[in-house]
Amino acid sequence: MKSRLTGKLYTSTAICAALALSLSLGAQQTMAAGSETNAQAQAQAQTPAAKSSIETTGSISAANHAEAGKEARNLIDESLASVGQMRQDEGFREVLSRAKGIYIVPEYGKGAAIIGGEGGAGVVLVKQDGEWSDPAFYNFGGVSLGAQAGGEAGAMAFLLMSDDAVNAFKSGNKITLDADAGFTIVNWSGDAEASWGKADVVTWSDTEGLFGGASVGVTDINWDDDSNMAVYGAGTDMTAILEGEAETDEADELKAALPG
Template sequence: MKGEHMFIQRKTQAAALAWVIAMSMCGAAVGQSGSGQGAQSGRRDQSGQSDDLGAKPAQRAEQRVSDALAVVRQLEAEPRMKQLLRQAKGVLIVPSYGRAALGVGAHGGAGLLLLKQADGGWSGPVFYDIGGLTVGLQAGAEGGPLALVLNNDKAVNELMKKNNVALSADAGITVLNWSKLAQGTAGTGDVVAWSGTKGLFGDVVAVGVNDIRFNQSLTHAYYGRTLSPREIAAGTVSNPQAEPLQQALGQASTTAR
């Protein structure tokens, strides 16, 4: 009887130990599953920012307009640039152009176009993506803000084409380097290219920008409906968020120093 009792006791202890081991393994599995879910959640959080950017183009468009306002403030600080803006038909603003965009088809930056109205005011922004500079970004120069001042209807009409246009000699458009123009070595041309980064265009007189593409997605998100560049340029649509930028351009193009 005593031996039988010891056998039963050992069997009970073994069963209890097996139960403890099983529960430990189950807890570890749950912990791993939880940590895996946490990791997945973390990955979602890490990628959520880019997902949000893709899902919320209106916010990206609004940020681009806000960034362009700072560029206009820089333009306004240059008296001769203010003279150009008074005579200009429009301006294509690129808040940040990257020097990595030297290859064919490279994406250089994101810009927006505003055109002057008959009453001297400025249209709402039309969104564009900018390709590569045909000349510029000399060794040691970093990218930065750009502004392309459109001096005549020929330059404006080139940009009114919906996709893959160019402001360059190949397109029959003369684009002059602002730094050279400021030194009085060139005329006004069709377009004057200004850069907020010293040395970006080097010492050349004429430059060019290729692969300029109308961004329908951002434009649609910004105005809430599908519009062509010409419809926006006509001044028939608006977004209140763009008013500070339009007003700053108005001030820069009507006030002399």
């Protein structure tokens, strides 16, 4: 009797253990399957959105890059036209030939907003050993002094006559060219030819009366990251461009138009 009971107990115990093991394995498989299903569901739910976000971001970046390149090329063409206007004045051609650099802003201001208001995009080229660098792109915030209220938008240029004026553009952002920054600014006019010899900066405009006869400076001149990157590629800094270490075929005509 005892032997049969013991055998039954062993059999029951073995059956219970087998059942427990089976249930445990089944639960683990169910949990694993559930986790895999949840992961797949999450991936299916997230992947389209993630792809959409990546594709949208990439598309916007590419579009911005293309637009910046287009604007940069237009700015170079407009700067070339401005240089053509400057060269029509025989007296100014001499000043231009002696300049160590030039900041050309083909279109500045909008109507009455000219004083301390709308700024402009421009290019800076530096001359070394009779050769002009390719253009570096800068924006500025406003004219600091003397612009005539209500004046029309027009082309402006700032001839950099001294090393200090040139080096200001290599120093970084928030550049200021005015008397407060220690620069002597002279406005160009046919009857003021004798005064430009001592100037750090000679200003020029194709809009008569824009400066109202007063000395003019510019404030908040900043490096234009988008345009410079679009033309020269990522990682190109302002010093490399202004020292002739970066080049673009887009500016060949503009450099040729400036006297060496």
